[in-house]
Every structure is written in C-alpha cells, then in structure tokens.
C-alpha cells in the first residue's frame with residue numbers, strides 16, 4: 001500500500017461533504033466579480049474620472065493600506081483596486097477553513113481514525129483535501145476570468161487578475177495544510193491560519209504604504225514587505241498594467257513547499273497529535289471556574305485576548321493614519337465627496353473615523369458569532385448534554401453564553417475606539433480627549449452587535465443543525481452589504497437588512513437614540529425567540 | 542413510590558420511531574439493569590428521563606416529578622454518566638470533575654479524592670489527552686462523588702479494563718448500600734448479573750421483559766441431555782418439551798421449567814443412566830429477546846448463538862460482551878450441577 005492509496009476515494013468524499021459550500025464558492029466568486037466590475041464601470045465611466053481615482057489612490061496612504069497599490073488608469077485596474085482585497089480575504093479564509101475541516105477536524109472527531117483503519121495511505125487524507133481545494137480555487141479563478149471578460153475588461157488583464165485571486169487561495173491552502181499539522185484542535189489550526197491571513201494583510205498594507213508613487217502619479221511601486229505577504233503577491237502581478245506573469249509562480253512555489261512541509265510534519269507526528277506537547281494543569285478546579293460564568297470566561301479568554309491585541313494594533317494605526325487623511329482630502333475633491341456620502345456627515349475626518357469604527361464593529365461581529373457558536377460546538381460534541389444534566393437551567397446556560405459574548409463585544413468595541421482615538425489624538429495633540437470621544441462613539445455600535453448575537457441565538461434555538469453555516473452566512477451578508485452595497489448601488493431596502501446600516505455614523509453625525517433603541521428591541525426579540533426555542537427543543541439535536 | 546415510572550412512552554425522530562410505548566418501573570433502592578440491542582432506545586429513554594429530550598406522548602416520572610418541567614430541581618438529586626463521554630478539551634480531568642459536581646450542587650471532596658485514587662486517574666491531564674476509558678472514568682468519578690438519590694448510568698463501563706470494572710461494581714454496591722437507586726444501561730452481562738436486582742429488556746422501543754433475573758430464567762427453557770437404557774419415546778407429546786433429537790444414543794431436548802416434573806416422570810420409565818440439565822445462561826436469555834429469531838437463539842449452544850445472534854455492536858461494546866460469556870459460564874456451572 002502506498003502512502004497515497006485511497007486518495008481518489010477520499011477526494012470524492014470531500015466533494016460529497018462540501019458540494020454545496022464548493023458550489024457557492026466557485027459560482028459566488030465570479031458572480032460577485034462580475035457585479036462589482038459592472039458597477040465600478042458605472043461609477044468611473046471615463047478616463048478623466050479614472051485618472052482622478054488613480055491619482056488619489058496612489059497618493060492616499062489609507063487607500064494604499066485598504067485597497068492595495070493602484071496600477072494605472074485602466075478600468076480593470078480600478079476594478080482590481082476596488083475589489084481585490086475583499087475577494088482575496090474571502091478566498092484566503094474559505095481555503096483555510098476548508099483545509100482544516102477536511103484534515104485536522106477529521107482527526108479531532110476521530111473520523112480520520114475510522115478511515116485510517118481502512119485501505120488509506122498515510123498522506124491520502126491531506127492530499128485529497130488539497131486536491132479538491134486547489135481545484136476549487138482554480139475553477140473559481142477560471143470562471144472569474146470569464147466573468148471579467150464578460151464584463152468588458154481586456155482578456156490578459158482579466159486572466160491575470162483572476163489568477164492573482166486564485167493564487168491567494170492556493171497560497172493559503174498551503175499555509176493551512178501546515179497549521180493543520182501543528183495544532184491539536186481545528187479551532188487552533190484555524191486560528192493559526194487566520195492569524196497568518198491577518199499578518200499578511202498587515203505586511204501588505206505596510207509594504208504598500210511605504211511604497212513609492214510613480215512619476216505620472218497613477219501607480220504605486222510597493223516596498224519589500226508586500227513581497228513577503230501572499231496577499232501582496234496578487235497586486236504585484238499588475239493586472240491590466242503590463243502583467244508580470246512570473247509573479248504567479250510564487251503561490252505555486254509556496255504550495256509545493258507547504259505540501260512538502262506538511263507531509264514531513266505528518267510523518268513525524270502521531271494521528272490526532274500535534275507537534276506541541278500538551279501541558280498538565282491543576283488537579284482541582286479553582287472556585288471561580290466552577291460556574292457557567294466562570295466556564296464561559298475560561299473558554300473565551302484566549303480568543304478574546306487574540307482579538308484584543310489585533311484590534312488594538314489596527315485601531316492605533318488607523319488612528320494615526322487619520323491625520324494623513326486630511327492631506328488626501330485636500331488633494332482630491334471627488335474622493336472627498338465619496339467619503340462624505342459614506343460617512344454621511346459634514347466633517348470629513350469624522351466621516352473617516354466613523355467609517356473606521358463601522359469597520360471595527362463589523363469585525364467584532366465575527367467575534368460575537370465565533371463566541372456564541374461555542375454553544376453549538378459543545379452541543380455537537382456532547383458536552384452540552386453533560387452540562388444540562390446538572391442543575392443548570394437551559395435559560396441560564398444560554399443566557400450566560402450570550403452575556404459573555406456581549407461583554408466581550410463591549411470590551412473589544414471600547415478597545416478599538418479608544419486605541420483609534422489615542423492614535424489620532426497623538427498626531428493631532430489631544431490623545432485623551434479623542435480616546436474618550438471615540439471610545440464612546442464605538443460603544444454606540446453595540447446595538448448592532450446585539451442584533452448579531454440575537455440572530456445567532458435565534459438560529460441556534462430554531463435550526464440547531466444549521467447554526468454554523470447560517471450564522472456565518474448572515475454575518476457575511478451584513479459585511480457584503482456594508483462593504484460593497486454602495487459600489488453595487490443596491491436599493492436601500494436591501495441595505496436595511498443589515499443592522500449596521502442603522503447605526504448612526506458617530507462621530508460624523510450626531511447620535512440618535514431611536515435607531516439604537518429599535519435595534520436593541522429587535523435584538524431582544526431575537527434573543528427571546530432563541531432562548532424560548534432552545535428551552536423547547538431536544539438536546540442534542 | 543417508584544423512583545422511575547414510565548408508561549407508554551413514545552418518542553419519534555422524524556420518521557424514526559425510537560420509543561414505541563415503552564414501560565419502565567424502577568423501585569427505590571434497587572439497581573435496575575436496562576438492556577436491549579443497539580438502537581433499541583436505551584439512551585433515548587435515559588435522555589427523556591433527564592429532561593434533555595421531549596417526549597411525544599406517554600407518562601414519565603422521576604423521583605415523583607416531571608423530568609421535562611422540573612429538570613433543574615431533579616438534577617440536584619441525580620447524577621448522570623453519558624454513554625459517550627465528551628468533556629471540555631482544555632480543562633483538566635480534575636477541573637471537569639469539580640465543575641460537573643459543582644453545577645450539580647456540590648460534591649463530597651473526600652469521596653472525589655478517594656475515587657480518583659481507586660480509579661487510578663491522573664486529574665492534572667487535559668481532557669483532550671485522555672483515552673476513551675479515562676474519559677469514562679472522569680464521568681464516573683464526577684457522578685459518584687455526589688451523594689444523590691438516583692444514579693443514571695448509560696453504558697458506564699464501556700472502555701474500562703477489568704480491574705476498573707471491579708472498582709466500578711464496588712461503587713455501585715456502595716451507593717446502593719447508602720440507599721440510592723441506580724439505573725444501569727449495559728451490554729456487559731456479567732456486570733448486570735453481578736449488580737442488578739431487576740432488569741428490563743427493551744427491543745425496538747418497547748419493553749419485552751421485566752423482572753428479577755430468576756424470574757426471567759423461569760421464562761426460558763432448560764437444556765437437558767439424557768442417556769437411557771432404552772430408547773426414549775413419547776417425548777414429543779409432553780407439554781413444554783421442545784427440539785428433541787438424538788445424537789450417539791443420547792437424547793437432547795429443551796424443556797420449559799414449569800414442565801420439568803412431567804419430563805422427569807416420563808424419562809424414568811426408560812432407565813436413566815446419566816442426566817445433565819443446564820439452566821439457560823444469561824447470554825441465551827438475552828439473545829432470545831435480542832435476536833430476530835428468538836426460537837433459534839434459545840436452542841443454539843451459547844457460543845454458536847453468541848456468534849450468530851449477537852447484536853452487531855461497535856468494537857467498543859463488542860469486546861466486553863465477548864468477555865462476559867466466560868464469566869457467565871463460571872457463574873452458571875455450579876447452579877447447573879446442583880439441579
């Protein structure tokens with residue numbers, strides 16, 4: 001029996017398990033690309049508008065940080081600048097989670113052991129997962145290229161842009177293959193890989209911010225940090241601007257190296273084990289652990305710390321970048337108008353800060369979903385059954401989880417607001433005042449997060465088996481409505497679906513109590529539905 | 542007043558009818574064996590008794606209360622060992638035990654430490670690093686550390702080695718001595734025989750038999766082998782005699798315990814030279830209820846029956862069940878000789 005025996009059969013199993021996810025991924029990416037390309041073409045129809053856009057983007061450090069380096073004034077270049085980072089992040093995370101799901105998670109649940117006892121080679125499970133996921137990335141890229149050409153963009157550039165996105169997926173497939181070997185839990189493997197995605201984002205942003213503007217003012221030549229970020233490679237292909245095809249060899253090289261490393265690691269460790277030896281712990285439970293609240297804190301604290309560090313760094317740097325924003329606005333009235341419309345207020349810098357806080361609130365939504373879905377993970381594992389067989393009521397158990405997630409969200413919001421305020425305050429000379437003001441403004445986003453918590457709780461109560469998929473889908477919809485809704489020119493009714501739409505964009509506008517109260521009421525209703533449904537259903541189910 | 546009282550219990554999962562009019566009565570202070578083939582509805586019943594699942598119809602009372610409505614209050618008075626123990630992977634075993642005990646309303650720290658020692662369990666290891674048997678031990682220690690009125694144990698010893706099995710049996714006897722009631726679902730017949738005052742056997746969501754082991758034995762035929770001076774005749778006409786056949790001059794047959802008298806009266810007339818009678822083993826007893834073809838299961842030799850009619854279980858439950866047939870043979874042999 002060779003080390004790869006059974007790969008084909010396992011690959012079919014992966015396809016079978018993920019047929020719906022894969023279909024959404026492979027068809028969703030090109031559809032999104034097509035829609036975005038079309039609407040960008042509508043917003044920047046002529047050379048003049050695009051020249052303005054390119055010049056602004058090349059000179060703005062914020063645009064460089066969030067949209068990557070601009071490469072000229074071709075319509076395709078504008079489409080890439082507007083969409084690349086969002087699509088690349090989505091593809092990176094999808095690939096990561098898919099790899100973990102079909103490797104480490106199988107080991108964690110013991111499914112792999114069941115398979116391993118059959119005629120299955122040592123490397124077969126990993127190889128099967130990688131084959132399917134690389135194939136999915138490739139197929140999605142081919143369709144994306146077709147979609148971009150269909151939207152009227154030049155062939156070579158479309159292929160390069162689509163391949164760049166596919167390359168990001170392939171690169172993170174390789175990274176996840178390695179992290180799946182390192183951590184014992186699928187949560188840990190996902191967290192490691194997601195941290196790599198975050199690090200890549202920061203490196204790319206740094207490299208692009210530190211880069212030089214070309215002589216004609218419409219291009220950015222990134223500095224070296226972008227080159228050590230798999231997210232940055234896609235930009236270096238320079239789609240629609242004299243494509244550098246050889247850059248696409250980088251993700252392929254990373255894939256080969258990653259697979260080799262993953263095989264070598266798999267060779268060294270036992271089934272189900274990681275490379276980091278487990279530590280021992282206390283023989284008795286400390287009194288503060290021994291309650292639903294204590295347990296919830298214990299389960300959340302690691303995750304919360306990771307989020308706190310990430311948000312603090314991001315908030316602080318975005319705050320500092322706020323000052324640079326003033327310069328950019330002065331240079332470009334058209335962009336000023338766009339940002340103004342986004343924030344909705346008079347003062348442009350406040351619009352920028354409001355947009356930042358909105359972005360953080362969306363991100364913290366992911367924390368809330370992740371934290372609350374623990375209940376479902378516990379239910380699927382069987383731990384919930386053991387807990388509910390003790391003298392703890394279902395209401396108390398679920399309520400504790402919701403409360404823990406809410407408190408976590410409050411802490412993270414406050415932290416993000418305060419660090420943004422500190423950063424902005426340091427460059428403008430009023431750190432304390434700004435920290436207090438933006439900390440308060442950030443907290444006003446809480447009702448939207450309560451709605452997110454309510455949505456997850458309601459889904460968990462009513463459709464437990466679909467909790468994970470539906471909860472993340474809901475958040476993704478909110479995210480897409482917020483990030484791309486304006487570019488896609490969606491009707492207001494569609495935008496209203498997202499709770500984030502209704503939060504007053506403080507500090508760009510004055511706070512208003514009514515929308516916040518309505519959001520809180522909606523959240524309360526959703527929570528009540530979720531708890532009531534949970535009280536009346538079977539556990540486990 | 543019975544501690545557990547279930548009447549005509551029905552539970553469906555979509556199209557699957559997991560419980561189909563189940564009855565179960567467990568009296569105060571008894572150890573009650575709860576048996577049945579895989580998928581017959583034991584765990585489902587237990588989860589209903591714990592208020593985890595909601596019954597479709599029928600009555601269920603635990604310690605005089607409704608398990609669904611009074612779940613929290615009831616749970617202070619009972620302890621549960623799930624069939625498939627899973628724990629918080631990043632807590633240590635000691636922390637998991639203390640947490641479960643505390644959530645139940647407190648545990649006896651002295652007992653906890655003693656049990657850890659007796660079960661030879663290292664409480665400083667993370668739950669994710671425990672073997673199946675050790676996870677099982679964590680749940681058992683957590684349950685027996687709490688002085689409660691009712692212990693609900695769903696295949697608690699699947700995965701325990703024989704030494705630990707003995708410690709477990711001691712614990713069950715101890716809590717029984719202290720006046721507690723135990724509901725014990727198990728596939729390990731030796732354990733059932735050693736511990737249970739009464740057993741209920743269920744099949745396809747319905748109770749098929751309930752009583753003491755002695756009572757159940759009386760419902761099952763005794764195997765008789767007899768060597769006589771003259772060929773025996775007229776056996777087929779006797780009531781309660783089945784499966785008569787001759788091998789090498791010896792007559793083999795099965796007889797219902799109630800008709801032993803008539804059988805002996807008949808045999809004596811042909812000059813009995815040798816006679817052995819074997820009461821049904823537990824294995825035969827259960828296989829009669831478990832298998833698709835009860836008659837075949839009852840007539841086959843124990844080993845053959847075990848091989849052909851044994852419920853096709855998981856590897857984990859298969860191993861102890863196989864081991865138990867030896868134990869049964871030892872227990873039954875002296876009784877057989879005494880008859």
Ligand SMILES: Nc1ncnc2c1ncn2[C@@H]1O[C@H](COP(=O)(O)OP(=O)(O)OP(=O)(O)O)[C@@H](O)[C@H]1O
Nearest residue numbers: 541554557559577578579580581582583584585586
């Ligand atoms: N959540 C569920 N959804 C659908 N069917 C279920 C569910 N839980 C149990 N069943 C079905 O109900 C029946 C009874 O299952 P149960 O787990 O109670 O059996 P059991 O007697 O405990 O078996 P075992 O000896 O294998 O533990 C089985 O057919 C099982 O497949």
Ligand SMILES: [Mg+2]
Nearest residue numbers: 583584624695
């Ligand atoms: Mg069971």
